Amino acid sequence: MSGTVTIAVIGGTGSLGAAIAGRLARAGHRVVVGSRDAERAQEGAAAIGPDVIGMSNADAARAGDLLIVAVPFAAQQSTLAEIAPGAVGKIVVDTTVPLVPPKVMRVQLPAEGSAAVRAQVLLGEGVRVVSALHNVAADRLASGEDVACDVLVFGDDRDARAQVVTLIEAMGMRGLHAGSLANSAAAEAMTSVLIFLNKTYKVHGAGIRVTGNLTIPE
Protein backbone atom coordinates (compact mmCIF):
# COMPACT_ATOMS: atom_id res chain seq x y z
CA MET A 1 0.00 0.00 0.00
CA SER A 2 1.65 3.21 -1.09
CA GLY A 3 1.77 6.52 0.72
CA THR A 4 -0.53 7.99 -1.89
CA VAL A 5 -3.44 6.13 -0.37
CA THR A 6 -5.46 8.25 2.06
CA ILE A 7 -6.43 6.50 5.27
CA ALA A 8 -9.37 7.85 7.23
CA VAL A 9 -9.45 7.10 10.94
CA ILE A 10 -13.08 7.34 12.03
CA GLY A 11 -13.31 8.17 15.72
CA GLY A 12 -9.80 9.51 15.33
CA THR A 13 -9.99 11.80 18.34
CA GLY A 14 -10.44 8.92 20.79
CA SER A 15 -7.39 7.37 22.45
CA LEU A 16 -7.16 4.34 20.15
CA GLY A 17 -8.02 6.30 17.00
CA ALA A 18 -5.48 9.03 17.69
CA ALA A 19 -2.80 6.42 18.40
CA ILE A 20 -3.56 4.62 15.12
CA ALA A 21 -3.54 7.89 13.18
CA GLY A 22 -0.25 8.88 14.77
CA ARG A 23 1.48 5.62 13.88
CA LEU A 24 0.21 5.79 10.31
CA ALA A 25 1.25 9.42 9.89
CA ARG A 26 4.73 8.65 11.24
CA ALA A 27 4.93 5.76 8.75
CA GLY A 28 4.40 8.28 5.94
CA HIS A 29 0.74 7.65 5.18
CA ARG A 30 -1.67 10.40 4.28
CA VAL A 31 -4.12 10.47 7.17
CA VAL A 32 -7.43 12.19 7.85
CA VAL A 33 -9.17 11.87 11.18
CA GLY A 34 -12.91 11.95 11.60
CA SER A 35 -15.01 12.80 14.62
CA ARG A 36 -18.72 13.35 15.12
CA ASP A 37 -17.81 17.01 15.58
CA ALA A 38 -15.69 18.48 12.74
CA GLU A 39 -14.15 21.16 14.93
CA ARG A 40 -12.98 18.60 17.48
CA ALA A 41 -11.57 16.56 14.60
CA GLN A 42 -9.50 19.54 13.45
CA GLU A 43 -8.10 20.08 16.95
CA GLY A 44 -7.34 16.37 17.26
CA ALA A 45 -5.68 16.26 13.85
CA ALA A 46 -3.40 19.19 14.72
CA ALA A 47 -2.31 17.42 17.90
CA ILE A 48 -1.40 14.26 15.95
CA GLY A 49 0.75 15.89 13.30
CA PRO A 50 1.11 18.90 10.96
CA ASP A 51 -0.05 17.00 7.86
CA VAL A 52 -3.06 15.33 9.48
CA ILE A 53 -6.44 16.79 8.53
CA GLY A 54 -9.61 16.67 10.62
CA MET A 55 -13.22 16.61 9.45
CA SER A 56 -16.58 15.06 10.28
CA ASN A 57 -16.80 11.26 10.22
CA ALA A 58 -19.01 11.39 7.13
CA ASP A 59 -16.57 13.66 5.26
CA ALA A 60 -13.57 11.61 6.40
CA ALA A 61 -15.25 8.45 5.06
CA ARG A 62 -15.65 10.13 1.66
CA ALA A 63 -12.06 11.42 1.71
CA GLY A 64 -10.42 8.12 2.66
CA ASP A 65 -9.48 5.29 0.31
CA LEU A 66 -9.39 2.91 3.26
CA LEU A 67 -11.29 3.55 6.52
CA ILE A 68 -10.39 2.49 10.05
CA VAL A 69 -13.18 2.66 12.63
CA ALA A 70 -12.08 3.12 16.25
CA VAL A 71 -15.13 3.83 18.40
CA PRO A 72 -16.62 2.26 21.53
CA PHE A 73 -19.08 -0.61 21.00
CA ALA A 74 -21.97 1.60 22.11
CA ALA A 75 -21.18 3.99 19.22
CA GLN A 76 -20.52 1.34 16.55
CA GLN A 77 -23.99 1.31 15.01
CA SER A 78 -24.48 5.09 14.80
CA THR A 79 -20.93 5.64 13.53
CA LEU A 80 -21.26 3.04 10.77
CA ALA A 81 -24.52 4.72 9.73
CA GLU A 82 -22.64 8.05 9.45
CA ILE A 83 -19.90 6.62 7.25
CA ALA A 84 -21.94 4.17 5.16
CA PRO A 85 -22.50 6.53 2.18
CA GLY A 86 -18.76 7.25 1.88
CA ALA A 87 -17.66 3.66 2.51
CA VAL A 88 -19.16 1.99 -0.55
CA GLY A 89 -16.56 0.06 -2.54
CA LYS A 90 -13.88 0.52 0.14
CA ILE A 91 -12.17 -1.54 2.81
CA VAL A 92 -13.38 -0.72 6.31
CA VAL A 93 -11.20 -1.90 9.19
CA ASP A 94 -13.36 -2.33 12.25
CA THR A 95 -11.53 -2.35 15.60
CA THR A 96 -14.64 -2.56 17.75
CA VAL A 97 -14.47 -4.68 20.88
CA PRO A 98 -17.90 -5.57 22.30
CA LEU A 99 -17.25 -4.45 25.85
CA VAL A 100 -20.49 -3.97 27.78
CA PRO A 101 -19.94 -1.76 30.87
CA PRO A 102 -19.88 -2.20 33.76
CA LYS A 103 -18.81 -5.84 33.23
CA VAL A 104 -15.95 -5.19 30.81
CA MET A 105 -13.96 -8.15 32.19
CA ARG A 106 -16.72 -10.53 31.12
CA VAL A 107 -16.98 -11.77 27.52
CA GLN A 108 -20.32 -10.62 26.10
CA LEU A 109 -20.31 -11.20 22.35
CA PRO A 110 -23.17 -9.68 20.33
CA ALA A 111 -25.97 -11.74 18.79
CA GLU A 112 -24.18 -11.65 15.42
CA GLY A 113 -21.28 -13.58 17.00
CA SER A 114 -18.79 -10.73 16.76
CA ALA A 115 -18.68 -6.97 16.39
CA ALA A 116 -16.93 -7.52 13.04
CA VAL A 117 -19.77 -9.56 11.58
CA ARG A 118 -22.15 -6.94 12.98
CA ALA A 119 -20.19 -4.26 11.09
CA GLN A 120 -20.45 -6.25 7.85
CA VAL A 121 -24.21 -6.65 8.35
CA LEU A 122 -24.61 -2.91 9.04
CA LEU A 123 -22.44 -1.77 6.12
CA GLY A 124 -23.74 -4.27 3.59
CA GLU A 125 -22.11 -6.25 0.82
CA GLY A 126 -20.68 -3.23 -1.01
CA VAL A 127 -18.03 -2.84 1.68
CA ARG A 128 -15.18 -5.23 2.47
CA VAL A 129 -14.97 -5.35 6.27
CA VAL A 130 -11.72 -6.45 7.91
CA SER A 131 -11.23 -6.46 11.67
CA ALA A 132 -8.02 -5.98 13.63
CA LEU A 133 -6.28 -4.20 16.54
CA HIS A 134 -8.59 -5.57 19.24
CA ASN A 135 -5.90 -6.47 21.75
CA VAL A 136 -3.53 -3.53 21.53
CA ALA A 137 -3.38 -1.07 24.41
CA ALA A 138 -3.99 2.45 23.06
CA ASP A 139 -1.35 4.12 25.22
CA ARG A 140 1.31 1.64 24.13
CA LEU A 141 0.39 2.30 20.54
CA ALA A 142 0.49 6.05 21.13
CA SER A 143 3.92 5.89 22.77
CA GLY A 144 5.69 4.51 19.74
CA GLU A 145 7.20 1.75 21.92
CA ASP A 146 7.05 -1.94 21.13
CA VAL A 147 3.46 -2.97 21.87
CA ALA A 148 4.46 -6.60 22.61
CA CYS A 149 1.29 -7.86 20.98
CA ASP A 150 0.57 -9.60 17.69
CA VAL A 151 -2.34 -8.26 15.65
CA LEU A 152 -4.77 -10.91 14.42
CA VAL A 153 -6.42 -9.75 11.18
CA PHE A 154 -9.81 -11.16 10.18
CA GLY A 155 -11.78 -10.85 6.97
CA ASP A 156 -13.70 -12.84 4.40
CA ASP A 157 -11.84 -11.18 1.50
CA ARG A 158 -8.26 -12.40 1.35
CA ASP A 159 -6.92 -9.44 -0.63
CA ALA A 160 -8.49 -6.89 1.71
CA ARG A 161 -7.05 -8.79 4.67
CA ALA A 162 -3.59 -8.76 3.07
CA GLN A 163 -3.72 -4.97 2.63
CA VAL A 164 -4.51 -4.59 6.32
CA VAL A 165 -1.71 -6.96 7.33
CA THR A 166 0.66 -4.69 5.39
CA LEU A 167 -0.75 -1.64 7.13
CA ILE A 168 -0.25 -3.24 10.56
CA GLU A 169 3.37 -3.94 9.67
CA ALA A 170 3.82 -0.29 8.66
CA MET A 171 2.60 0.55 12.16
CA GLY A 172 5.42 -1.50 13.65
CA MET A 173 3.54 -4.63 14.66
CA ARG A 174 3.27 -8.18 13.40
CA GLY A 175 -0.04 -8.67 11.57
CA LEU A 176 -1.27 -12.22 11.03
CA HIS A 177 -3.94 -13.60 8.72
CA ALA A 178 -6.33 -15.14 11.26
CA GLY A 179 -9.24 -16.27 9.12
CA SER A 180 -12.79 -15.25 8.39
CA LEU A 181 -14.69 -12.35 9.91
CA ALA A 182 -16.49 -14.87 12.16
CA ASN A 183 -13.11 -15.65 13.74
CA SER A 184 -12.92 -12.08 15.01
CA ALA A 185 -14.88 -13.39 18.02
CA ALA A 186 -11.62 -14.88 19.32
CA ALA A 187 -9.73 -11.57 19.47
CA GLU A 188 -12.76 -9.55 20.57
CA ALA A 189 -13.41 -11.95 23.46
CA MET A 190 -9.70 -11.97 24.34
CA THR A 191 -9.85 -8.26 25.17
CA SER A 192 -12.09 -8.91 28.17
CA VAL A 193 -9.66 -11.64 29.23
CA LEU A 194 -6.71 -9.22 28.93
CA ILE A 195 -8.53 -6.63 31.06
CA PHE A 196 -9.14 -9.38 33.62
CA LEU A 197 -5.46 -10.39 33.51
CA ASN A 198 -4.33 -6.76 33.94
CA LYS A 199 -6.46 -6.46 37.07
CA THR A 200 -5.72 -9.89 38.55
CA TYR A 201 -1.96 -9.77 38.02
CA LYS A 202 -1.69 -6.01 38.66
CA VAL A 203 -0.05 -5.22 35.33
CA HIS A 204 -0.87 -2.87 32.51
CA GLY A 205 -0.96 -3.72 28.86
CA ALA A 206 -1.13 -7.51 28.86
CA GLY A 207 -1.18 -8.70 25.25
CA ILE A 208 -0.84 -11.90 23.27
CA ARG A 209 1.82 -13.33 21.04
CA VAL A 210 1.41 -16.30 18.75
CA THR A 211 4.11 -18.92 19.31
CA GLY A 212 5.20 -21.65 16.92
CA ASN A 213 7.81 -19.90 14.77
CA LEU A 214 5.42 -18.50 12.19
CA THR A 215 7.34 -17.03 9.32
CA ILE A 216 5.63 -14.60 7.06
CA PRO A 217 5.47 -15.93 3.48
CA GLU A 218 7.12 -13.73 0.84
Place this chain on the structure above:
Amino acid sequence: MSGTVTIAVIGGTGSLGAAIAGRLARAGHRVVVGSRDAERAQEGAAAIGPDVIGMSNADAARAGDLLIVAVPFAAQQSTLAEIAPGAVGKIVVDTTVPLVPPKVMRVQLPAEGSAAVRAQVLLGEGVRVVSALHNVAADRLASGEDVACDVLVFGDDRDARAQVVTLIEAMGMRGLHAGSLANSAAAEAMTSVLIFLNKTYKVHGAGIRVTGNLTIPE
Protein backbone atom coordinates in the same frame (compact mmCIF):
# COMPACT_ATOMS: atom_id res chain seq x y z
CA MET B 1 -3.10 -30.18 45.55
CA SER B 2 -1.37 -33.20 47.02
CA GLY B 3 -0.51 -36.44 45.29
CA THR B 4 -3.12 -38.25 47.39
CA VAL B 5 -5.85 -36.69 45.28
CA THR B 6 -7.07 -38.98 42.52
CA ILE B 7 -7.54 -37.33 39.17
CA ALA B 8 -9.86 -38.97 36.65
CA VAL B 9 -9.26 -38.17 33.00
CA ILE B 10 -12.53 -38.78 31.18
CA GLY B 11 -11.91 -39.62 27.54
CA GLY B 12 -8.42 -40.56 28.66
CA THR B 13 -7.73 -42.83 25.69
CA GLY B 14 -7.98 -39.95 23.18
CA SER B 15 -4.85 -38.09 22.16
CA LEU B 16 -5.43 -35.07 24.43
CA GLY B 17 -6.71 -37.16 27.35
CA ALA B 18 -3.79 -39.58 27.22
CA ALA B 19 -1.33 -36.68 27.05
CA ILE B 20 -2.92 -35.01 30.09
CA ALA B 21 -2.97 -38.29 32.03
CA GLY B 22 0.68 -38.90 31.15
CA ARG B 23 1.82 -35.47 32.35
CA LEU B 24 -0.14 -35.82 35.60
CA ALA B 25 1.19 -39.33 36.25
CA ARG B 26 4.76 -38.18 35.64
CA ALA B 27 4.13 -35.29 38.07
CA GLY B 28 3.33 -37.87 40.75
CA HIS B 29 -0.43 -37.66 40.73
CA ARG B 30 -2.68 -40.69 41.16
CA VAL B 31 -4.48 -40.98 37.82
CA VAL B 32 -7.37 -43.03 36.50
CA VAL B 33 -8.41 -42.87 32.86
CA GLY B 34 -11.95 -43.38 31.69
CA SER B 35 -13.28 -44.40 28.32
CA ARG B 36 -16.71 -45.34 27.07
CA ASP B 37 -15.34 -48.89 26.85
CA ALA B 38 -13.69 -50.13 30.08
CA GLU B 39 -11.46 -52.61 28.27
CA ARG B 40 -10.07 -49.91 26.00
CA ALA B 41 -9.52 -47.75 29.07
CA GLN B 42 -7.41 -50.51 30.66
CA GLU B 43 -5.30 -50.85 27.53
CA GLY B 44 -4.89 -47.06 27.33
CA ALA B 45 -3.96 -46.82 31.01
CA ALA B 46 -1.27 -49.49 30.66
CA ALA B 47 0.23 -47.57 27.76
CA ILE B 48 0.39 -44.36 29.82
CA GLY B 49 2.11 -45.78 32.88
CA PRO B 50 2.30 -48.73 35.28
CA ASP B 51 0.35 -47.03 38.06
CA VAL B 52 -2.43 -45.68 35.85
CA ILE B 53 -5.76 -47.50 36.09
CA GLY B 54 -8.43 -47.72 33.38
CA MET B 55 -12.19 -48.05 33.79
CA SER B 56 -15.45 -46.87 32.26
CA ASN B 57 -16.09 -43.11 32.23
CA ALA B 58 -18.86 -43.53 34.81
CA ASP B 59 -16.62 -45.53 37.17
CA ALA B 60 -13.70 -43.16 36.64
CA ALA B 61 -15.95 -40.23 37.57
CA ARG B 62 -16.85 -41.96 40.82
CA ALA B 63 -13.20 -42.86 41.53
CA GLY B 64 -11.79 -39.38 40.91
CA ASP B 65 -11.66 -36.51 43.37
CA LEU B 66 -11.24 -34.09 40.47
CA LEU B 67 -12.33 -34.89 36.91
CA ILE B 68 -10.85 -33.69 33.62
CA VAL B 69 -13.01 -34.14 30.53
CA ALA B 70 -11.14 -34.44 27.21
CA VAL B 71 -13.59 -35.46 24.50
CA PRO B 72 -14.58 -34.00 21.11
CA PHE B 73 -17.38 -31.43 21.10
CA ALA B 74 -19.74 -33.95 19.44
CA ALA B 75 -19.30 -36.27 22.45
CA GLN B 76 -19.49 -33.61 25.17
CA GLN B 77 -23.18 -33.94 25.97
CA SER B 78 -23.30 -37.76 26.12
CA THR B 79 -20.04 -37.93 28.10
CA LEU B 80 -21.22 -35.44 30.69
CA ALA B 81 -24.42 -37.47 31.07
CA GLU B 82 -22.28 -40.57 31.76
CA ILE B 83 -20.21 -38.88 34.46
CA ALA B 84 -22.90 -36.68 36.05
CA PRO B 85 -23.79 -39.12 38.89
CA GLY B 86 -20.15 -39.45 39.95
CA ALA B 87 -19.35 -35.75 39.52
CA VAL B 88 -21.60 -34.29 42.20
CA GLY B 89 -19.69 -32.11 44.67
CA LYS B 90 -16.50 -32.25 42.60
CA ILE B 91 -14.51 -29.99 40.31
CA VAL B 92 -14.89 -30.89 36.63
CA VAL B 93 -12.30 -29.44 34.26
CA ASP B 94 -13.82 -29.20 30.81
CA THR B 95 -11.35 -28.95 27.91
CA THR B 96 -13.96 -29.06 25.15
CA VAL B 97 -13.38 -26.91 22.10
CA PRO B 98 -16.52 -26.37 20.00
CA LEU B 99 -15.03 -27.38 16.66
CA VAL B 100 -17.73 -28.19 14.12
CA PRO B 101 -16.34 -30.28 11.22
CA PRO B 102 -15.72 -29.80 8.43
CA LYS B 103 -15.17 -26.07 9.13
CA VAL B 104 -12.83 -26.43 12.09
CA MET B 105 -10.92 -23.26 11.12
CA ARG B 106 -14.09 -21.21 11.57
CA VAL B 107 -15.22 -20.05 15.02
CA GLN B 108 -18.64 -21.57 15.72
CA LEU B 109 -19.46 -21.03 19.38
CA PRO B 110 -22.49 -22.88 20.80
CA ALA B 111 -25.76 -21.15 21.71
CA GLU B 112 -24.71 -21.09 25.39
CA GLY B 113 -21.78 -18.84 24.40
CA SER B 114 -19.09 -21.41 25.19
CA ALA B 115 -18.64 -25.14 25.62
CA ALA B 116 -17.69 -24.44 29.24
CA VAL B 117 -20.97 -22.73 30.06
CA ARG B 118 -22.72 -25.59 28.23
CA ALA B 119 -20.91 -28.06 30.53
CA GLN B 120 -22.04 -26.15 33.61
CA VAL B 121 -25.64 -26.15 32.36
CA LEU B 122 -25.48 -29.89 31.63
CA LEU B 123 -23.85 -30.85 34.95
CA GLY B 124 -25.90 -28.52 37.14
CA GLU B 125 -25.08 -26.41 40.16
CA GLY B 126 -23.75 -29.28 42.29
CA VAL B 127 -20.58 -29.36 40.18
CA ARG B 128 -17.91 -26.65 39.96
CA VAL B 129 -16.94 -26.47 36.30
CA VAL B 130 -13.57 -24.99 35.35
CA SER B 131 -12.32 -24.89 31.76
CA ALA B 132 -8.74 -25.00 30.50
CA LEU B 133 -6.26 -26.53 28.06
CA HIS B 134 -8.09 -25.39 24.91
CA ASN B 135 -5.06 -24.17 23.00
CA VAL B 136 -2.47 -26.86 23.74
CA ALA B 137 -1.46 -29.25 20.97
CA ALA B 138 -1.96 -32.83 22.22
CA ASP B 139 1.23 -34.17 20.65
CA ARG B 140 3.34 -31.42 22.24
CA LEU B 141 1.76 -32.23 25.58
CA ALA B 142 2.40 -35.94 25.06
CA SER B 143 6.03 -35.38 24.16
CA GLY B 144 7.01 -33.87 27.48
CA GLU B 145 8.60 -30.94 25.63
CA ASP B 146 7.88 -27.28 26.33
CA VAL B 147 4.44 -26.63 24.85
CA ALA B 148 5.18 -22.91 24.29
CA CYS B 149 1.61 -22.02 25.22
CA ASP B 150 0.05 -20.41 28.27
CA VAL B 151 -3.04 -22.08 29.68
CA LEU B 152 -5.95 -19.73 30.37
CA VAL B 153 -8.09 -21.09 33.21
CA PHE B 154 -11.75 -20.06 33.47
CA GLY B 155 -14.30 -20.64 36.22
CA ASP B 156 -16.91 -18.91 38.30
CA ASP B 157 -15.52 -20.38 41.54
CA ARG B 158 -12.18 -18.80 42.41
CA ASP B 159 -10.98 -21.61 44.66
CA ALA B 160 -11.75 -24.28 42.07
CA ARG B 161 -9.94 -22.20 39.44
CA ALA B 162 -6.90 -21.87 41.72
CA GLN B 163 -6.72 -25.66 42.17
CA VAL B 164 -6.69 -26.07 38.39
CA VAL B 165 -4.00 -23.40 37.95
CA THR B 166 -1.84 -25.42 40.38
CA LEU B 167 -2.53 -28.60 38.41
CA ILE B 168 -1.51 -26.91 35.14
CA GLU B 169 1.74 -25.81 36.77
CA ALA B 170 2.38 -29.41 37.87
CA MET B 171 2.00 -30.34 34.21
CA GLY B 172 4.83 -27.96 33.32
CA MET B 173 2.86 -25.04 31.90
CA ARG B 174 1.94 -21.56 33.04
CA GLY B 175 -1.70 -21.47 34.15
CA LEU B 176 -3.38 -18.08 34.38
CA HIS B 177 -6.60 -17.02 36.08
CA ALA B 178 -8.58 -15.73 33.08
CA GLY B 179 -11.97 -14.95 34.58
CA SER B 180 -15.46 -16.36 34.57
CA LEU B 181 -16.68 -19.43 32.72
CA ALA B 182 -18.24 -17.10 30.11
CA ASN B 183 -14.71 -15.93 29.25
CA SER B 184 -13.87 -19.45 28.09
CA ALA B 185 -15.30 -18.33 24.72
CA ALA B 186 -12.03 -16.48 24.09
CA ALA B 187 -9.80 -19.56 24.39
CA GLU B 188 -12.31 -21.86 22.70
CA ALA B 189 -12.60 -19.53 19.72
CA MET B 190 -8.81 -19.10 19.63
CA THR B 191 -8.38 -22.79 18.82
CA SER B 192 -10.02 -22.35 15.41
CA VAL B 193 -7.72 -19.36 14.84
CA LEU B 194 -4.67 -21.45 15.78
CA ILE B 195 -5.72 -24.19 13.35
CA PHE B 196 -6.06 -21.50 10.67
CA LEU B 197 -2.62 -20.09 11.53
CA ASN B 198 -1.04 -23.57 11.39
CA LYS B 199 -2.43 -24.07 7.92
CA THR B 200 -1.78 -20.57 6.57
CA TYR B 201 1.77 -20.27 7.85
CA LYS B 202 2.56 -23.98 7.36
CA VAL B 203 3.56 -24.63 10.94
CA HIS B 204 2.43 -27.08 13.55
CA GLY B 205 1.51 -26.28 17.11
CA ALA B 206 0.93 -22.53 17.02
CA GLY B 207 0.02 -21.41 20.52
CA ILE B 208 -0.42 -18.22 22.50
CA ARG B 209 1.56 -16.53 25.23
CA VAL B 210 0.36 -13.65 27.32
CA THR B 211 2.81 -10.74 27.32
CA GLY B 212 3.08 -7.92 29.84
CA ASN B 213 5.37 -9.40 32.51
CA LEU B 214 2.66 -11.09 34.54
CA THR B 215 4.11 -12.36 37.77
CA ILE B 216 2.22 -14.99 39.66
CA PRO B 217 1.18 -13.72 43.10
CA GLU B 218 2.49 -15.74 46.08
